[in-house]
Amino acid sequence: MKNLHTILNEITQLTTNIETNYPELYRSLDENPMTLPDNAHPHMDKIVMKEYLESLKELLEHYLEEEKTKNN
Numbered sequence: 001m002k003n004l005h006t007i008l009n010e011i012t013q014l015t016t017n018i019e020t021n022y023p024e025l026y027r028s029l030d031e032n033p034m035t036l037p038d039n040a041h042p043h044m045d046k047i048v049m050k051e052y053l054e055s056l057k058e059l060l061e062h063y064l065e066e067e068k069t070k071n072n
Helices: 004-021 023-029 046-071
Strands: none
Touching: 004 023, 004 046, 023 046
16 A cells, blocks of 8 residues: 555645646636545545545546547
């Protein structure tokens, strides 16, 4: 299993990629319920960060699929 540092680096790389290449998607990250914690003081551990990373990947994948469909 990946360590927390590796997961955080992947999150940083992915969000930078989204910010640079998909600014319209990046703007929605702050509004996306999947990226927001449920409570006022969330516990941020390796599992939570891994889930966040996976949600970012899914969000980008879904966005790319939608764009592909629009362009066809």
